[in-house]
Amino acid sequence: MNIGEVSKNTGLPAKTIRYYEDIGFVTPARGDNGYRSFSEKDQHKLVFLGRARGLGFSIEDCRTLLALYEDQGRASADVKRVAQKNLTEIDRKIADLQAMRGTLSHLVANCAGDGRPDCPILEDLGRS
Amino acid sequence: MNIGEVSKNTGLPAKTIRYYEDIGFVTPARGDNGYRSFSEKDQHKLVFLGRARGLGFSIEDCRTLLALYEDQGRASADVKRVAQKNLTEIDRKIADLQAMRGTLSHLVANCAGDGRPDCPILEDLGRS
DNA sequence: CATAAAGGTTCCAGTCACAGGAGGGTCAAG
DNA sequence: CTTGACCCTCCTGTGACTGGAACCTTTATG
Numbered sequence A, B: 001m002n003i004g005e006v007s008k009n010t011g012l013p014a015k016t017i018r019y020y021e022d023i024g025f026v027t028p029a030r031g032d033n034g035y036r037s038f039s040e041k042d043q044h045k046l047v048f049l050g051r052a053r054g055l056g057f058s059i060e061d062c063r064t065l066l067a068l069y070e071d072q073g074r075a076s077a078d079v080k081r082v083a084q085k086n087l088t089e090i091d092r093k094i095a096d097l098q099a100m101r102g103t104l105s106h107l108v109a110n111c112a113g114d115g116r117p118d119c120p121i122l123e124d125l126g127r128s
Numbered sequence C: 001c002a003t004a005a006a007g008g009t010t011c012c013a014g015t016c017a018c019a020g021g022a023g024g025g026t027c028a029a030g
Numbered sequence D: 001c002t003t004g005a006c007c008c009t010c011c012t013g014t015g016a017c018t019g020g021a022a023c024c025t026t027t028a029t030g
Helices: A003-010 A014-022 A040-054 A059-070 A076-109 A120-126 B003-010 B014-022 B040-054 B059-070 B076-109 B120-126
Strands: none
Touching: A003 A014, A003 A040, A014 A040, A040 A059, A040 B120, A059 A076, A059 B120, A076 A120, A076 B076, A076 B120, A120 B040, A120 B059, A120 B076, B003 B014, B003 B040, B014 B040, B040 B059, B059 B076, B076 B120
């Protein structure tokens, strides 16, 4: 398969797939014309990576997860630890955003949003 | 004031303050020794910026907000629009993270996390 | 058969908002 | 006089791609 078809099948942009090759996630064969030639296995790996990224795993975590995926002798504890760490990080990000949201929505609600210059949003940002 | 004191007062790293000068947020005077010399007003701007960044506004939005802050003839509608856009963006990010969290917490909860290789997390990522 | 569109290739630069570090100058205390 | 704490500029790196230039190959069409 050429990169375009794999892109369509996996939902990953061709640019991203080339990048994933660069960083060693896949090593597709090459045709006589220099075009990448992806196997089913390559494509399957890319689907795996797309899902892992979609769950917020970093590239380095994806590398770990992919290695575990291909290691039949893995311990599920190793997988769980990586996932748990990511989950904790996601919770932290959510909490940060909720805090921002709390303050910001309050300020927005109290701003008249008309032609006058008085604005509680700027007052809050500039309070001494 | 030297950059160190301003850093302490504002909570912003000196590196960040220099960066904010680079991008035109502040233009502190310079002493004969080449050191930056910050006025109260410079410091106040930096506090403003630190708060705005803390509420998730992008650098470009901060630029807009700072300009509005210093424009006595502003319309609060302009401020509100910027803030509302940021709020919408924050909500989108929260929703994305909540979706990840939902899937991931479910998978983590179902993973034994022991020495055996069977793992619902990898099974989900690798499903065909 | 010529050509044009669509797809492929590499390589370099840009994104965002800084952080780290090298290599140096300046200032206050002992 | 030296030591250590500041300060300066300039360059590079971060994460995970994305955009674009310049070029080659394949496929469809007149």
